[in-house]
Amino acid sequence: xxxxxxxxxxxxxxxxxxxxxxxxxxxxxxxxxxxxxxxxxxxxxxxxxxxxxxxxxxxxxxxxxxxxxxxxxxxxxxxxxxxxxxxxxxxxxxxxxxxxxxxxxxxxxxxxx
Amino acid sequence: xxxxxxxxxxxxxxxxxxxxxxxxxxxxxxxxxxxxxxxxxxxxxxxxxxxxxxxxxxxxxxxxxxxxxxxxxxxxxxxxxxxxxxxxxxxxxxxxxxxxxxxxxxxxxx
Numbered sequence: 001x002x003x004x005x006x007x008x009x010x011x012x013x014x015x016x017x018x019x020x021x022x023x024x025x026x027x028x029x030x031x032x033x034x035x036x037x038x039x040x041x042x043x044x045x046x047x048x049x050x051x052x053x054x055x056x057x058x059x060x061x062x063x064x065x066x067x068x069x070x071x072x073x074x075x076x077x078x079x080x081x082x083x084x085x086x087x088x089x090x091x092x093x094x095x096x097x098x099x100x101x102x103x104x105x106x107x108x109x110x111x112x113x
Numbered sequence: 114x115x116x117x118x119x120x121x122x123x124x125x126x127x128x129x130x131x132x133x134x135x136x137x138x139x140x141x142x143x144x145x146x147x148x149x150x151x152x153x154x155x156x157x158x159x160x161x162x163x164x165x166x167x168x169x170x171x172x173x174x175x176x177x178x179x180x181x182x183x184x185x186x187x188x189x190x191x192x193x194x195x196x197x198x199x200x201x202x203x204x205x206x207x208x209x210x211x212x213x214x215x216x217x218x219x220x221x222x223x
Contacts, residue, residue, distance in 0.1 A: 042215050043211075048208070058210070100205065
């Protein structure tokens, strides 16, 4: 059984650009959640996907969007990047939307200059 | 939106001492999580507390949950340097979406 993986590990973007971050869920997990962790802060919930449908959203603007694919891998897309988007982005998968365990990936460190 | 507060934010302890980190949350939940995070790393799950009065212990760490008071504690016994890290509590809402505290940065001094 493989764990949660994320790619890329690090990337640097310029303000105004768009970025796509990827997450592969743990085998058999159909629910994925994305979190943003700014430096020195706790992770903040962005949104959750369950069986390819958005299943809840935190207080983030529409330029943060996501996709979940039939194989339950997932993408986080951020348009019109701002400096404040610089953060560690974590995805977490769970067996289903009601299962209490979430398994976190290693994260993607995004720097916006 | 569910609010989660931790205190203290920073904690400097001498080796061998005991201390407690507190986690308060704003709305009813019966699921409370504690995580450890080392610099530049992801979150490592420490404890999952699923009911009122739940207590779990692992090594020098013990976590408890009081759902009526909306309070969880993480107690550190006889701290050692290896425990230096940032500790987060998180509460899950009914949609299984996690809300994290601001974290407690723990430094254990020899």
